[in-house]
Amino acid sequence: MMANDVWELMINTFEYERRRCKKEFDEICERSSYQLIELRNNQQLQGFIGYWDFSKWIAIEHLAVQSGENKSVIIPALLNMLLSAKSDGSIIISEIDIVHDISTNSDKLLFNKLGFVENPYVYIQPSYHKGCASFPQKILSYPSAINYESFKELRSILYRFVYGKKAC
Structure with missing residues (x-):
């Protein structure tokens, strides 16, 4: 079960369309393929990563930083914790909004500094x-870019297991 402060950060960070309901998250957290990494300082939550471990693919579903915390410190710390835990040759991916002005997408820059492509x-x-809108995004991957066939495989896995949709 997800800690209450993690859930509070989830609902304060992500719009309804971009997150599950609490009951669904509690159910997801019970699955062996879903993991949470929390970063805390004196028991105070600073941020978290929720991710899926599909063996070949590690898919970051949510990454959130507590208001008032320094994103340029917390995001790399969380990503480094994930990279250390999953150094088994898996490809780590994250969905990221398409933003045309790179200077307004500081999260993407932090991913890029750690080697995400x-x-x-x-x-x-x-x-x-x-009944809610979908979102056009790009996929960041680590340690290298993926080819189109791998992208289609990944998309199918994400649609089926993360979003409960049929592959397109």
Whole structure:
């Protein structure tokens, strides 16, 4: 079960369309393929990463930093914790919003500094809820770019296991 402060950070960071309901998250947290990494200082939550371990693919579903914390410190710390835990040859990916002005997308720059690469394929992130909008995004991958066949495989896995949708 997800800690209350993690859930509070989740709902304060992500719009309804971009997160599950609490009951669904509690159920997801019970699955062996879903993991949470929390960063705390004196028991105070600074941020977290929620990710799926699909063996070949490690898919970051949510990354959030507590208001008032320094994102340029917390995001690399969380990503380094994940990279250290998953140094088994898996490809680590994250969905990121398409932003045309790179200076307004500081999160992407932090991923890039750690070696994540933006792939050229447009990815449509489904909403978690029926009737809500989907979001065009790009996929960042670590340690290197992925080819189109790998992208299609990944998209199919994400749609099926993360979003409960049929592959397109």
